Amino acid sequence: MLFNNSQLERIKELETPFYYYDLNLLDETLEQAKRAADKRGFHVHYALKANFNDRVLSVIQSKGFGADCVSGNEVQKAIDLGFAADKITFAGVGKSDKEIILSLQHDIFAFNVESIQEMEVINELAGKLCVIAKVSLRINPNVDANTHHYITTGLDENKFGVPTSELEQAASVIREAQYVELVGLHFHVGSQITDMNVFKSLCVKVNEWKNWFEERGTQIKVLNVGGGLGVDYQHPDENPIPDFETYFDIFDRFLERNAHQEVHFELGRALVAQSGSLITKVLYTKSGVKKHFLVVDAGMTELMRPALYQAYHKIERIEAGEDAVIPYDVVGPICESSDCFGKEVPLPKSERGDLIAIRTAGAYGEVMASRYNLRDEIRYVYSDVLNLSPSL
């Protein structure tokens, strides 16, 4: 169960829905990831896009991770929360001039550049500021991540990175660019990847393109292989922490590198997903002609993943009980039929006021919330608050 009895009493007093962050689990997850990476000399930049909740980010920063950002605001947030500028990368297909200038002023570690034109713009803006922009070239390696098509990024039809057919031209633009220094190659083939063979295939491509550059006399210092390690949405209790050892081991074994080359990762989901749950209350129960519905007070506005990707997050009633199990469609209050967290989910017979946990919601949950239907601002609670004073 997610909560012990005293925590449960506290939870019952709180206004729902809210995100609950288990800081102990977060801590342990980060420790395991760090240990497995450090052991191999790997560098991990946390992908802020997965969750930029201040407290969560501060914990991540305190463990010594770098920051992988996708907007000027994320770069600024990382700086404000104490991430060292030389551990910040800035990725994304559509960086605005304002965002590029901000990042140049902070002298971040590198821009992960997604097109030849972007390279030219960065060169021009860096020239105006009389600084050198460090860049990694994002290559689209055409590797199938074998995941949901909305979160696949490394195929020819995806908008990300420079296609390999344009690398000759990209290399010559980089050579000519006076204010740009190529520090690395960047790859990211998708998210929620659970098939480890995908990462093996990625290593083969990284080796191939690294060699391609080296054969042309360009030394590559950083091999950035992106993020994408998936988590177990079905079994959050059995698998609360992803298998970082196996994951990093693949890159250790299959990536060719010399003693001067660094391997960088941009993990998001794997570091934070299991530590977050969305806690919601049953507003109404009703039985239609064909269905039993649980109408809860959270909706797609709080957790969009089920509506957007048909994702299933394990749903459970928070209080144990011996009640008969009923297949419920668990739906939210938003005026959209896609506002549904799960169909025919076997749950103990529930009543108005029962608390429900929607698990593995720490990544791409709170950050993707919206105010559609003029919903309340999202609320969140940290585990240490539950264990402390009697009144919140």
Ligand code: LLP
């Ligand atoms: N690096 C790049 C360049 C990325 O585009 C992403 C994620 C990451 C790293 C981090 O990937 P992760 O380790 O979290 O898989 N909203 C979707 C996921 C979108 C992922 C976008 N890019 C979801 O809820 O499944």
